[in-house]
Amino acid sequence: MKIFIAGATGFIGRRLVRRILDEGRDSVLAFTRDAGRARLRLPPEVETVAWEPLLGPPPTGVLEGAGAVINLAGEPIAQRWSPVAKERIRGSRLTATRNLVTGILAAGSRPGVLVSASATGYYGPREDEPLDETASPGTGFLADLCRDWEAEAMRAAEVGVRRVTPRIGIVLGPHGGVLSRMVPFFKTFLGGPLGDGRQWMSWIHIDDLVGLILHAVRGESVSGPVNAVAPAPVTNLDFARGVGRVLGRPSAVPTPASVLRLLLGQEFADVLLTGQRVLPKKAQETGYRFRYPELEPALRDALSR
Numbered sequence: 631m632k633i634f635i636a637g638a639t640g641f642i643g644r645r646l647v648r649r650i651l652d653e654g655r656d657s658v659l660a661f662t663r664d665a666g667r668a669r670l671r672l673p674p675e676v677e678t679v680a681w682e683p684l685l686g687p688p689p690t691g692v693l694e695g696a697g698a699v700i701n702l703a704g705e706p707i708a709q710r711w712s713p714v715a716k717e718r719i720r721g722s723r724l725t726a727t728r729n730l731v732t733g734i735l736a737a738g739s740r741p742g743v744l745v746s747a748s749a750t751g752y753y754g755p756r757e758d759e760p761l762d763e764t765a766s767p768g769t770g771f772l773a774d775l776c777r778d779w780e781a782e783a784m785r786a787a788e789v790g791v792r793r794v795t796p797r798i799g800i801v802l803g804p805h806g807g808v809l810s811r812m813v814p815f816f817k818t819f820l821g822g823p824l825g826d827g828r829q830w831m832s833w834i835h836i837d838d839l840v841g842l843i844l845h846a847v848r849g850e851s852v853s854g855p856v857n858a859v860a861p862a863p864v865t866n867l868d869f870a871r872g873v874g875r876v877l878g879r880p881s882a883v884p885t886p887a888s889v890l891r892l893l894l895g896q897e898f899a900d901v902l903l904t905g906q907r908v909l910p911k912k913a914q915e916t917g918y919r920f921r922y923p924e925l926e927p928a929l930r931d932a933l934s935r
């Protein structure tokens with residue numbers, strides 16, 4: 631099968647591409663805003679097609695022959711949420727997903743499945759409540775974004791394309807994501823919890839996320855939202871302690887909420903100071919077996935490469 635991926639050049643996408651090619655069963659076509667740069671970042675076997683996601687659907691005819699479409703494109707969330715940044719964050723997900731789905735609807739032979747990213751931010755700030763896929767959406771910019779983003783992908787289901795929206799947690803992997811931002815603090819003995827550290831962190835090792843995305847592509851019984859998190863969420867304090875232990879550094883220097891708000895702006899800082907305790911009910915019910923169900927082995931692997 632040919633798997634089409636938007637956002638293949640990113641942190642998650644590159645790992646996903648590597649896994650698909652290593653397995654040797656499927657080929658990959660990458661939609662990218664910059665085909666020249668993508669060719670440098672992706673293995674030579676990957677076909678690249680230029681697509682400006684805000685301007686319209688992918689070029690006519692390109693989506694013909696796709697067995698599966700995976701949508702990972704989007705402006706990074708981890709930044710100060712100025713009004714302009716918020717617009718970029720929303721547009722790069724809602725307009726891009728809408729245009730991608732419009733292209734799928736127009737294709738003569740449609741793919742069997744669309745896997746379109748969402749995030750655990752869907753649930754909003756939730757204290758200690760355990761959350762499976764049936765939990766109600768939260769409120770706030772990120773929760774609204776995820777709800778609207780999933781709704782854009784839903785249009786594909788209306789024409790019989792199986793649609794899966796992984797609600798992705800905090801992804802742990804080498805060369806990117808949250809760890810690349812945390813590690814410098816720990817290495818300089820400044821690591822520790824954010825605020826009081828009581829907020830939950832629902833994390834997933836990048837190899838499990840990639841495994842779960844492919845489980846969604848290949849598992850006919852998987853559809854709708856799927857919590858893409860490991861079965862053992864931890865508090866921010868325990869997460870910091872785990873990183874400290876694995877790096878052999880102390881983890882006792884908290885970043886006060888006020889400092890975080892000053893550095894990152896109130897709205898994005900508050901996302902880090904609150905959290906969700908998300909459980910992978912559907913992944914487990916549909917038979918996905920986690921390679922890294924516990925935090926410390928996941929951190930050891932992600933931080934060793």
Ligand SMILES: NC(=O)c1ccc[n+]([C@@H]2O[C@H](COP(=O)([O-])OP(=O)(O)OC[C@H]3O[C@@H](n4cnc5c(N)ncnc54)[C@H](OP(=O)(O)O)[C@@H]3O)[C@@H](O)[C@H]2O)c1
Pocket residue numbers: 636637638639640641642643661662663664668683702703704705706707718722726747748749750798799800801807808
């Ligand atoms: N990493 C995490 O911990 C995490 C957690 C929850 C959810 N997610 C979601 O999972 C998806 C993939 O995450 P990631 O960490 O791999 O993201 P990433 O490394 O930031 O890459 C995403 C890709 O999106 C494209 N992109 C970037 N800015 C864009 C813009 N303004 N407009 C349109 N396209 C843009 C880029 O591809 P081209 O330059 O090739 O076009 C980029 O390679 C994202 O939607 C993210 O929100 C990630």
